[in-house]
Amino acid sequence: MIPLIFYDIPSKLEGNYWSGSTAKSRFVLGYKGLPFRIEWVEYCDIAQRMKEIGARQNKLVDGRDGYTLPFLNDPNTGALITDSWEIAEYLEKTYPEKPIFPNKSKGLIRAFDAILMNLLRAAIKFPLVRSTEIMNERSAEYFIATREVGFKEKFSEFSPEGPKREEHWALLEQMFNTSKEWYDEEGGKWLMGDVLSYADIIIASRLFWFKRVLHDDEWEKIANWHDGRWAKLLADFEKEYNGV
Ligand SMILES: N[C@@H](CCC(=O)N[C@@H](CS)C(=O)NCC(=O)O)C(=O)O
Numbered sequence: 539m540i541p542l543i544f545y546d547i548p549s550k551l552e553g554n555y556w557s558g559s560t561a562k563s564r565f566v567l568g569y570k571g572l573p574f575r576i577e578w579v580e581y582c583d584i585a586q587r588m589k590e591i592g593a594r595q596n597k598l599v600d601g602r603d604g605y606t607l608p609f610l611n612d613p614n615t616g617a618l619i620t621d622s623w624e625i626a627e628y629l630e631k632t633y634p635e636k637p638i639f640p641n642k643s644k645g646l647i648r649a650f651d652a653i654l655m656n657l658l659r660a661a662i663k664f665p666l667v668r669s670t671e672i673m674n675e676r677s678a679e680y681f682i683a684t685r686e687v688g689f690k691e692k693f694s695e696f697s698p699e700g701p702k703r704e705e706h707w708a709l710l711e712q713m714f715n716t717s718k719e720w721y722d723e724e725g726g727k728w729l730m731g732d733v734l735s736y737a738d739i740i741i742a743s744r745l746f747w748f749k750r751v752l753h754d755d756e757w758e759k760i761a762n763w764h765d766g767r768w769a770k771l772l773a774d775f776e777k778e779y780n781g782v
Contacts, residue, residue, distance in 0.1 A: 539572075539573060539614060540613045540614050541573040541574050541575045541613075542567065542572060542573065542574040542575075542610060542611065542612050542613070542614070543574070543575060543577055543610070543611040543612075543613065544560075544563065544564060544567060544574045544575070544576055544577070544608065544609075544610055544611075545560075545576075545577045545579050545587070545607050545608065545609040545610070545611075546560045546564065546576050546577075546578060546579070546607060546608065547560060547578070547579060547580070547581055547584070547607055547673075547677070548578040548579075548580065548674065549672045549673055549674065549750075550672050550673070550674060551672050551750060554578065555746075555750070556669065556672055556747065556750040556751055557607070557669075557747065558743045558744050558746060558747030558748075559606070559607070559608060559622055559743075560607050560608040560622075561742075561743035561746045561747065562608070562622040562625075562626065562739060562740060562743040563608040563610060563622050563625040563626065563629075564608070565739045565742060565743055565746075565775070565779060566625070566626055566629050566630075566638055566736070566739060567629065568779040568780050569636060569638065569734070569739065569778055569779055569780070570629060570633050570635065570636045570638075571636065571780045572629070572633060579607060580674060580676060580677045581673060581677035581678075581680055581681050582676050582677050582679070582680035582681075584605050584606065584607055585604060585605040587605075588605035588606075588607075588609060588620070589605065591609070591611075591618065592618065593605060593609055593618060593620050594620050595620075596620050596621050598688060599659070599662065599688075600685065600688030600689050601688070602688055605620075606620060606621065608620075608621075608622050608625055610625045610628070610629075612628075612632070615632060617632070623648065623651065626638060626639075626736055626739075627644070630644075637735075638734075638735055638736040638739065639735065639736060640730065640733050640735055641730070641733070643730065643735055643736075643737075647735060647736050647737045647740075650720075650729075650737050650740070651736075651737075651740055654713070654717070654740060654741070654744070657709070657712065657713040657716060658710075658713055658744065660709045661706040661707075661709035661710045661713065663689070663696040663697045663706065664696075664697040664703060664706035664707070664710070665747065665748060665751055665752065666681075666685065666696065666697075667693075667696050667697045668751040668752050668753070668756075669681070669747075669751045670682055670693075671751070672750070672751050707759075710760070711763065714760070714763050714764065714768060717741060718764050718767070721767075727771075727774055729741075734775075734778060738771070738775060739775070741768075741771060742771060742772050742775035742776075745760070745768055745769075745771065745772040746772060748760055749761075749772065
């Protein structure tokens with residue numbers, strides 16, 4: 539099997555990886571044990587690279603149209619795929635071993651993905667601010683300029699320390715409180731009890747993003763919510779992951 543080519547965004551961090559959106563797809567590749575190699579694309583170069591490849595446009599987090607990562611090229615089939623959901627669907631269909639949508643759960647997990655994104659969107663400017671701190675300089679400059687346009691707000695107003703930041707923390711906590719209620723329904727290690735699914739990969743990717751971009755004390759705060767279950771979930775998932 540020829541290794542798949544996965545496009546991801548580098549950073550100043552050791553180990554490079556940081557993005558929660560791209561982690562979703564990378565974690566599926568790793569969980570399924572598929573061989574892959576990374577093409578690193580700076581944030582500011584995504585549109586240019588994707589245009590050259592002939593990728594399709596997507597929706598950006600602020601609602602505008604644009605080119606996005608994750609992007610997957612599967613030389614075994616010739617498939618070129620944009621968007622984490624479509625990549626998950628493609629990998630499941632093409633490489634069905636170790637299913638990520640067990641028991642016909644795809645529709646429900648799609649709804650879960652959308653609801654979780656809505657909960658996250660309300661608080662997202664805080665982790666976006668932290669993300670710019672770990673991006674390489676060119677990308678951080680591009681990111682700040684384009685997000686100011688997209689959100690029609692000055693970057694310094696995104697999540698300044700004080701009441702606005704506190705509100706973002708409250709919304710983040712709300713997202714995890716809601717997730718805890720959902721996880722408690724089956725009471726197992728994973729959302730579907732003892733069966734791992736793409737729902738857990740979505741949560742693990744968000745946690746991965748927070749762990750990588752937030753300051754240590756901020757990550758510790760999340761890691762300790764609900765008796766440490768979120769740090770444990772990420773660690774449990776990492777044990778299932780066979781990627782780079
Ligand atoms: N719905 C898309 C969202 C992906 C997304 O927003 N990716 C960001 C990187 S984390 C991006 O490529 N943004 C390009 C830009 O803002 O110019 C997915 O799940 O793949």
